[in-house]
Amino acid sequence: MNRQKKPRGPGKGRLTALAVVCGAVFALFALRLGWMQFLQADHYARRVAELSQTRYQVTLPAARGDIVDAGGRVLARDATAYDLTLCLPAPPGTDLTETLRTLETLNLKTCLDGEDVETHLAAFFSAASAGELPLAEGLDEAAAAALYAAGLPQSGAVRLIARGVRTHPDGTLLPHLLGDTGAITAEQWQAENHALRDAGVAMNDEIGQSGLEQVYDSLLRGHSGRLQVAVDRDGRRSTRLLQDPRPGATLELFLDSELQQAVQAALQDQIRTLRTTRTAGNGRECSAGAAVVVDVRTGGVLAAVSCPGYDLDRWRQDYAALSADAAAPLLDRVCSGLYAPGSAFKPAVAAAALAGGVITPADTVFCGGRYTFYSGYQPRCLQLGHSGAVSLIPALQHSCNIFFYDVGRRVGVDGFSATAQRLGLAADAGAELPAAAGRLTWTTDENYQDGLALQAAIGQGNTAVTPLQLAAYAAALARDGQRPALHFAKAAYDSLGRTVWQFRPRTADTAPGGREVFSPIRQGMVAMSGTLAVLRDSPVTLACKTGSPQRPERAPGGGYYTNSVLIGYFPAEEPRYAMAVVLEYGGGGANAAPVLRQTVRALYGS
Numbered sequence: 001m002n003r004q005k006k007p008r009g010p011g012k013g014r015l016t017a018l019a020v021v022c023g024a025v026f027a028l029f030a031l032r033l034g035w036m037q038f039l040q041a042d043h044y045a046r047r048v049a050e051l052s053q054t055r056y057q058v059t060l061p062a063a064r065g066d067i068v069d070a071g072g073r074v075l076a077r078d079a080t081a082y083d084l085t086l087c088l089p090a091p092p093g094t095d096l097t098e099t100l101r102t103l104e105t106l107n108l109k110t111c112l113d114g115e116d117v118e119t120h121l122a123a124f125f126s127a128a129s130a131g132e133l134p135l136a137e138g139l140d141e142a143a144a145a146a147l148y149a150a151g152l153p154q155s156g157a158v159r160l161i162a163r164g165v166r167t168h169p170d171g172t173l174l175p176h177l178l179g180d181t182g183a184i185t186a187e188q189w190q191a192e193n194h195a196l197r198d199a200g201v202a203m204n205d206e207i208g209q210s211g212l213e214q215v216y217d218s219l220l221r222g223h224s225g226r227l228q229v230a231v232d233r234d235g236r237r238s239t240r241l242l243q244d245p246r247p248g249a250t251l252e253l254f255l256d257s258e259l260q261q262a263v264q265a266a267l268q269d270q271i272r273t274l275r276t277t278r279t280a281g282n283g284r285e286c287s288a289g290a291a292v293v294v295d296v297r298t299g300g301v302l303a304a305v306s307c308p309g310y311d312l313d314r315w316r317q318d319y320a321a322l323s324a325d326a327a328a329p330l331l332d333r334v335c336s337g338l339y340a341p342g343s344a345f346k347p348a349v350a351a352a353a354l355a356g357g358v359i360t361p362a363d364t365v366f367c368g369g370r371y372t373f374y375s376g377y378q379p380r381c382l383q384l385g386h387s388g389a390v391s392l393i394p395a396l397q398h399s400c401n402i403f404f405y406d407v408g409r410r411v412g413v414d415g416f417s418a419t420a421q422r423l424g425l426a427a428d429a430g431a432e433l434p435a436a437a438g439r440l441t442w443t444t445d446e447n448y449q450d451g452l453a454l455q456a457a458i459g460q461g462n463t464a465v466t467p468l469q470l471a472a473y474a475a476a477l478a479r480d481g482q483r484p485a486l487h488f489a490k491a492a493y494d495s496l497g498r499t500v501w502q503f504r505p506r507t508a509d510t511a512p513g514g515r516e517v518f519s520p521i522r523q524g525m526v527a528m529s530g531t532l533a534v535l536r537d538s539p540v541t542l543a544c545k546t547g548s549p550q551r552p553e554r555a556p557g558g559g560y561y562t563n564s565v566l567i568g569y570f571p572a573e574e575p576r577y578a579m580a581v582v583l584e585y586g587g588g589g590a591n592a593a594p595v596l597r598q599t600v601r602a603l604y605g606s
Helices: 010-039 041-051 096-105 117-127 141-149 186-198 211-215 257-277 319-324 342-355 392-397 401-411 413-422 450-457 467-478 514-529 589-604
Strands: 054-060 074-088 131-139 158-167 181-183 206-208 225-231 237-243 250-253 288-295 301-307 365-367 388-390 482-484 489-493 499-502 507-510 543-547 550-554 560-562 564-570 577-584
Touching: 074 141, 131 141, 131 158, 141 158, 206 211, 257 288, 257 301, 257 577, 257 589, 288 467, 288 589, 301 467, 342 392, 342 401, 342 413, 342 450, 342 467, 342 514, 342 543, 342 564, 342 589, 365 401, 392 401, 392 514, 401 413, 401 450, 413 450, 467 482, 467 514, 467 564, 467 577, 514 543, 543 589, 564 589, 577 589
Parallel strands: none
Antiparallel strands: 054 225, 074 131, 074 158, 181 206, 225 237, 250 489, 288 301, 288 577, 365 388, 482 507, 489 499, 543 564, 550 560, 564 577
């Protein structure tokens, strides 16, 4: 019997196809595995190593820019200090216990000193598996050398991080002007929608906190770098530089440090002289003052002395004593001291009268020793070298009060105060440091009366201005009414010497009249300098005006204490320098003249 063959079913073909597909898949897996095992072995080994590492970043502090004078002499710079950290866990080849023992023998003042070493380490390890534990801050070069001699930084057991600490070749030279740096406060960090953070400043960075350090902080402040540190399971460390630190710019001032030293010495010497040679009420009580020298052409401040001062490198340690000192050494008298100018104000009254056509240089006022225009208030004049009919130039030369009472009354207090403000008194001097606004006398003042206007015409009344404003005023008189904007900083340069900022001299304001108005005033100021014996042997022609404004305190004998005020410029023919001097309780304007004479000697020789 013939058996019929059964036809082949579809299942066997499917199985075959499935076996082929599975074989292909397994072949691909095998190829992939071989590729990973052999060709990509190094890559995956690195990945495994990376995943087993602990990484952290270290800040590399940037050097703050120097502050230098016009001759390049350094006034403020960063000195190198070192912060010490302990690397944990201990790197291969080092022993933590031995490292701590070595540190102890070096007698370094660290946060691990004493019996709480274990506490510090336990707290650190509870917070991080690996990293760097801060040990000490601000170590000097000797301490760093000792650590290197012991081999600790070379072994990787510790890390020394260099940073800058602000120092000054002479911290007593410009303490108020230069200012200081310090850690960011919470208020500063949050200010202006975290502007400092957005500028790349870290919360624990130091910034300028006062003076020029604060004003130019964005230029002086460098940009910190970042170093990435990786620690593997065996404690081996590797580093990668993520960002180089970038130093801050160098700030150049108009200031001449040698002139600053000379003016400072002159001011201190005159204060000592008055205290030791004058009688009570005539200068013996003098203990403070200020002096400013400016470049008439540019408005650059060449010297600015506030006396007494302090040591900028020690003021934090000495703060309690400085703040308790009755002489107020922390007060910046140059920018914030307010003083009545006294007769130094008279050129402003003359300028207002001449420009307004109230007088001509030849017009006279009769000086009989007492001003009798008002029946109820009749102030006097000392008549120092003059009497009778007095015109403008002799009135300035001999500081005739009667002349300026009468001329000031005719101009009006608002008229001469407006001119004085355009010349720089109680006006923004243009300088970049915070400064007192000052004040003048106006008819809108609550205490205004006719007698107050007469006093204002000789620089008293409600009038009070800063020495910086007096220097701007002197420069404006030297420039026939064109007042230069004053400035301390001249330019800033990056680490490659490229200019990143520069001051552009400008005229802040101009009083009307020009040379026609100011020429006779300048003649009167030259004549006035000739009345001061100490100025007669000057190597250049001087133009100046003194003031002896009364203070509110009574002096022995029934009178009032007086300050000494002086403004001036030189050489009178082609002015280059302008100066203002104030001596508290100085006993009269003439007592400020030796400071001017010593300044001229420093600039031109004897």
